[in-house]
Amino acid sequence: MKVLTKKTDYAIRALLMLGAKRGSYLSAKAIAVEQQMPYQFLRGLLQEMIRHNLIVSKEGVKGGFMLERDPDEIRVRQLIEIFQGAVQVSECVFRKQICANRSRCVLRHEIMRIEEVVNSEFEQVTIGKLLRKLNAGSNMMSALKKEDKTLQEG
Amino acid sequence: MKVLTKKTDYAIRALLMLGAKRGSYLSAKAIAVEQQMPYQFLRGLLQEMIRHNLIVSKEGVKGGFMLERDPDEIRVRQLIEIFQGAVQVSECVFRKQICANRSRCVLRHEIMRIEEVVNSEFEQVTIGKLLRKLNAGSNMMSALKKEDKTLQEG
DNA sequence: TTTAATTGATATCAATATAGTATCAGTTAG
DNA sequence: CTAACTGATACTATATTGATATCAATTAAA
Ligand code: FES
Ligand code: FES
Numbered sequence: 001m002k003v004l005t006k007k008t009d010y011a012i013r014a015l016l017m018l019g020a021k022r023g024s025y026l027s028a029k030a031i032a033v034e035q036q037m038p039y040q041f042l043r044g045l046l047q048e049m050i051r052h053n054l055i056v057s058k059e060g061v062k063g064g065f066m067l068e069r070d071p072d073e074i075r076v077r078q079l080i081e082i083f084q085g086a087v088q089v090s091e092c093v094f095r096k097q098i099c100a101n102r103s104r105c106v107l108r109h110e111i112m113r114i115e116e117v118v119n120s121e122f123e124q125v126t127i128g129k130l131l132r133k134l135n136a137g138s139n140m141m142s143a144l145k146k147e148d149k150t151l152q153e154g
Numbered sequence: 155m156k157v158l159t160k161k162t163d164y165a166i167r168a169l170l171m172l173g174a175k176r177g178s179y180l181s182a183k184a185i186a187v188e189q190q191m192p193y194q195f196l197r198g199l200l201q202e203m204i205r206h207n208l209i210v211s212k213e214g215v216k217g218g219f220m221l222e223r224d225p226d227e228i229r230v231r232q233l234i235e236i237f238q239g240a241v242q243v244s245e246c247v248f249r250k251q252i253c254a255n256r257s258r259c260v261l262r263h264e265i266m267r268i269e270e271v272v273n274s275e276f277e278q279v280t281i282g283k284l285l286r287k288l289n290a291g292s293n294m295m296s297a298l299k300k301e302d303k304t305l306q307e308g
Numbered sequence: 309t310t311t312a313a314t315t316g317a318t319a320t321c322a323a324t325a326t327a328g329t330a331t332c333a334g335t336t337a338g
Numbered sequence: 339c340t341a342a343c344t345g346a347t348a349c350t351a352t353a354t355t356g357a358t359a360t361c362a363a364t365t366a367a368a
Contacts, residue, residue, distance in 0.1 A: 007356080027315090159327090204344095215338070
């Protein structure tokens with residue numbers, strides 16, 4: 001059971017790179033090479049994020065993408081919603097025709113409760129938080145920038 | 155993003171029916187008709203649950219399936235693991251080659267933390283709990299038994 | 309002004325996972 | 339004997355995920 005798909009995974013990593021270089025444009029190619037993601041696939045993700053106003057772009061030579069929004073307001077939950085659709089534990093384990101009063105159904109409540117827990121967990125993880133943890137964690141940042149090529153065997 | 159697939163969904167419902175009729179055998183056909191699930195599909199699920207010692211079966215006329223284990227020990231988490239594979243938030247958002255010391259990686263920790271939360275939520279939901287809620291909740295049980303045919307428009 | 313580096317917008321494809329169907333052999337109560 | 343069952347397995351269909359390809363438009367800079 002995979003909770004984060006490649007799309008979300010790549011999107012997070014791309015946003016972290018953009019977040020680390022705020023103010024200047026970073027090309028899709030640079031991100032793809034750096035993070036070892038398929039170029040065209042990544043481009044699709046970046047365009048999707050533009051549509052959702054997470055990033056902006058500039059065309060042409062020296063163009064690329066830039067993070068404009070506050071990284072603390074970009075939540076993994078939103079990324080999951082964009083790339084995987086909203087979290088839903090299940091439509092309803094006990095079909096409509098079984099339960100007369102859905103609002104009172106304890107099972108539905110149980111399931112919705114878990115759904116909320118999952119959502120709130122992902123809500124609390126933001127690009128900003130991840131960035132700070134990266135910066136605090138010494139080598140991660142340099143690894144992300146690939147300045148230290150010795151870190152090739154994790 | 156669908157957390158419970160049809161397999162898990164059907165399995166839970168089948169187990170609840172079996173749990174409600176402990177001591178006697180219930181045929182796959184009876185469950186399939188009752189819960190409106192595809193017969194052969196359900197049979198596959200039941201066989202899988204036998205392999206995992208959740209239920210037992212008897213062949214031949216008047217045969218069927220029976221719940222032997224304590225319903226309180228059948229956890230939705232285990233069902234998810236059986237039918238969807240263990241919950242994993244992501245392999246590792248930041249590939250091995252990026253992170254020199256995986257055990258210290260804060261990002262990994264963040265992701266594993268969420269994984270644990272999700273798992274523990276599903277761990278807490280057992281067939282037994284669901285059965286009790288069903289019984290407590292009046293109409294749900296009768297709906298499950300389809301004795302009240304008026305509940306057809308939830 | 310030409311060129312190369314870029315994004316915008318799509319179309320297509322491949323791989324995998326999910327959902328569902330079909331078949332036949334073996335078992336057993338009646 | 340037979341009909342109602344499970345065991346085992348092969349198959350098909352559909353949806354989702356992951357990835358690639360193409361071409362037009364834009365732009366910095368040689
Ligand atoms: S059975 Fe669907 S809400 Fe209760
Ligand atoms: S990047 Fe993989 S564990 Fe840190």
